[in-house]
Amino acid sequence: MQQLEEKIKQIRMQLEKAKSDLVKAEARLENLERQEEEILRETKELGVEPDQLQEEIERLEKEIKEDLEKAWSYLPQELNK
Known part of the structure; x- marks a missing residue:
């Protein structure tokens, strides 16, 4: 029974880490999308x-x-x- 509880605990920890990684990745993606928009805006302002x-x-x-x-x-x- 103890082994089963330990496995469940490990799965929960991995799930929490995956959720955290997902949040970080989404934030990074949003930041990169904003940077892309800014670069595109600047290039258009320069006439390119x-x-x-x-x-x-x-x-x-x-x-x-x-x-x-x-x-x-x-x-x-x-x-x-």
Whole structure:
């Protein structure tokens, strides 16, 4: 009988832990959904649609690289080594 009671106690403890984990996961999901909404809002404010983010990142990286090369070209050749 004692073994049965111990098993029931363990099952209850596992159930309580699962409930606690579920509450934490739901809270985390809500937080992530709010963050996603904020990011999407910010990208739209910047004039970029979410499905174009990768393209915009690549465009900006290319622009930065070109500007850096241009800046280096203005320096005396002795400094470019």
